[in-house]
Amino acid sequence: MKKYAKLPIEFEVSLLQQELVICAAAWTDHFNTGYYTGNWSGIPLRSPQGKNHSISAGNSSSVDFADEAILAHLTYTRSVIDAIQAPKSAVRYLRLTPGSEIKPHKDFDLVFWDGFVRLHIPVLTNDQVKFSVENEILNMKEGECWFADFSKTHSVINHGETDRVHLVIDCQVNDWLRELFVNAGVIQPDESAPTEMETYDNATKLMIIEQLEAQGTKKSLAIAMNMREKMNTESLSPK
Incomplete structure (x- = not known):
C-alpha cells in the first residue's frame, strides 16, 4: 500500500x-x-x-x-x-x-x-x-x-x-x-492487511534478525535469512 x-x-x-x-x-x-x-x-x-x-x-x-x-x-x-x-x-x-x-x-x-x-x-x-x-x-x-x-x-x-x-x-x-x-494505485486489487511483522520499521526488523541469528538454531537462522532476503527485495522495489 x-x-x-x-x-x-x-x-x-x-x-x-x-x-x-x-x-x-x-x-x-x-x-x-x-x-x-x-x-x-x-x-x-x-x-x-x-x-x-x-x-x-x-x-x-x-x-x-x-x-x-x-x-x-x-x-x-x-x-x-x-x-x-x-x-x-x-x-x-x-x-x-x-x-x-x-x-x-x-x-x-x-x-x-x-x-x-x-x-x-x-x-x-x-x-x-x-x-x-x-x-x-x-x-x-x-x-x-x-x-x-x-x-x-x-x-x-x-x-x-x-x-x-x-x-x-x-x-x-x-x-x-x-x-x-x-x-489510483494506492492498493492492489488483491492486497490485504499487512502482518504485524510487515508493520515494523527497518531498524526494528534488523534488531529481530540479529536476535534470531544470535540464537544460532537452524530454525532461527532460516527465519533470519528469509527476513533479510525480503528486506533486500523491498529495498529494490520501486516506491
Whole structure:
C-alpha cells in the first residue's frame, strides 16, 4: 500500500474558494495545542452530534456525526463532500497561517486496514507549503483530492505568505472507496492487511534478525535469512 497518492478526482477550486468566504468568521483554534506553533484553526462542516461547532476528528464508528447548519449555505462544497461516496464522519476546513507549523506526529487511529481514512482537498495553498509524510514532500495543488496514511509520521510548515486551507474529510472504508484506491494505485486489487511483522520499521526488523541469528538454531537462522532476503527485495522495489 502506498503512503500517499493523488486520487483521480478533482474539483472546481474557484467555487470552493467563493464559498469559503461565507464562513470566514467561524474559525476555531485547533484543540491539539501541543501539536503546532503559530495559528492552526478549523471550521467544522460535519461534527459529532451534541458537540456543535467541534473540529474534532472523525475516526470512530461508535460516534454519530451530523452536518453543521452552515453547510446548507455551501452548495458546491456540499456537492464535493457528496462526491466522496463513503460514510463520512468529521468534515472540516483546516487553516494553517503563514509561518505556522504542524509538528511531526502520527494519527494511529487513521488506518485504511482498520476502516478509516482521511482525504485532503487543498482550497488555498502556495508553493512554500511543505506537507511531508515520512520526510517525503507531497506536492498538493488546489482542487486536487489526496490520500495519505496519517498513521505514519507527518508534518506541515507554511513558509509562504498566504493561508493554507484544506477541506479535510474523514470517512470509513467501503467498496466505493476501496475501488477508488485500486484505480489510483494506492492498493492492489488483491492486497490485504499487512502482518504485524510487515508493520515494523527497518531498524526494528534488523534488531529481530540479529536476535534470531544470535540464537544460532537452524530454525532461527532460516527465519533470519528469509527476513533479510525480503528486506533486500523491498529495498529494490520501486516506491
